[in-house]
Amino acid sequence: MNEEIFKEPNKFDPSRFDRPIPPYNFVPFGGGRRVCPGYEFTKLETLIYMHHVVCNYKWCVVDPDESFICTPAPTPVMGLPIKLQSVK
Ligand code: HEM
Numbered sequence: 001m002n003e004e005i006f007k008e009p010n011k012f013d014p015s016r017f018d019r020p021i022p023p024y025n026f027v028p029f030g031g032g033r034r035v036c037p038g039y040e041f042t043k044l045e046t047l048i049y050m051h052h053v054v055c056n057y058k059w060c061v062v063d064p065d066e067s068f069i070c071t072p073a074p075t076p077v078m079g080l081p082i083k084l085q086s087v088k
Helices: 014-018 039-056
Strands: 057-061 068-070 074-076 082-086
Antiparallel strands (some): 068 074
């Protein structure tokens, strides 16, 4: 939550991880003796979840004409909302 390391820390912005993070500033599972024992399990669980969302749902952009701004990377103005539709 340190603004100097993560600008706008409350904003959902996965692109913040595109930039290098100084060492010891991102430790979501803790470390040392009390490191989260669910670390590997939860990574696997997340991959399984993503597998099902990708394989079992059709993804449609809400507004196919949504424009992009360059920041400098092309970024969808509305955040590219999508609709998920079950394919089963
Ligand atoms: C995205 C998922 C998860 C995150 C971000 C997370 C994060 C953390 C963090 C930051 C700690 C404290 C580590 C420390 O004190 O250094 C912790 C502890 C712990 N986590 Fe997780 N965790 C996750 C999932 C899980 C799962 C799935 C389990 C069990 C199946 C689990 C079980 C535990 C337990 C038992 C501790 C206490 C360890 C201790 O104090 O010795 N966690 N977790």
